[in-house]
Each structure stands twice: as C-alpha cells, then as structure tokens.
Amino acid sequence: MTTTRTFRVPNISCAHCVHTIERELSALKGITSVHADQASQLVTVEWQESQITWEDIRALLQEINYPPETA
Ligand SMILES: [Cu+2]
Numbered sequence: 001m002t003t004t005r006t007f008r009v010p011n012i013s014c015a016h017c018v019h020t021i022e023r024e025l026s027a028l029k030g031i032t033s034v035h036a037d038q039a040s041q042l043v044t045v046e047w048q049e050s051q052i053t054w055e056d057i058r059a060l061l062q063e064i065n066y067p068p069e070t071a
Pocket of ligand 1: 012013014015016017019
C-alpha cells in the first residue's frame, strides 16, 4: 500500500532547492514519487508503507535543512 502526502517546505527558495529535495527523497528506498514546486513551496511524496514511514521522510528533510512545515 502507498501513502501520498503534500506538505509545505518554507526553505524552498530556488530551483536548486527543488532539485535537491527531489534527488534526496528519490534516493530513499520505498519512495515511489516526489514532486516539489518552487512557487508554492509544496512537496508531494508517495511512498510504500511497508518500506518507509513519514517519520523517516521527515527526518531526512530535517537533516538536509528542508524541514516540512506540518506537524
Ligand atoms: Cu534553492
């Protein structure tokens, strides 16, 4: 089963940020799709529940200095 979540990342400021987020998240095992948008600062991620959790994703984003705004 997959889960999709859309959240805002206030640190997105340019196309490079978008690229970094997409590249880093795509490298995580279990993530099936990532789309980040510069203008809206919204990121949509889809993942396999059996392989990765939201906590793992959130931790990675914090580690690379793009923490999600949602709780
Ligand atoms: Cu940037």
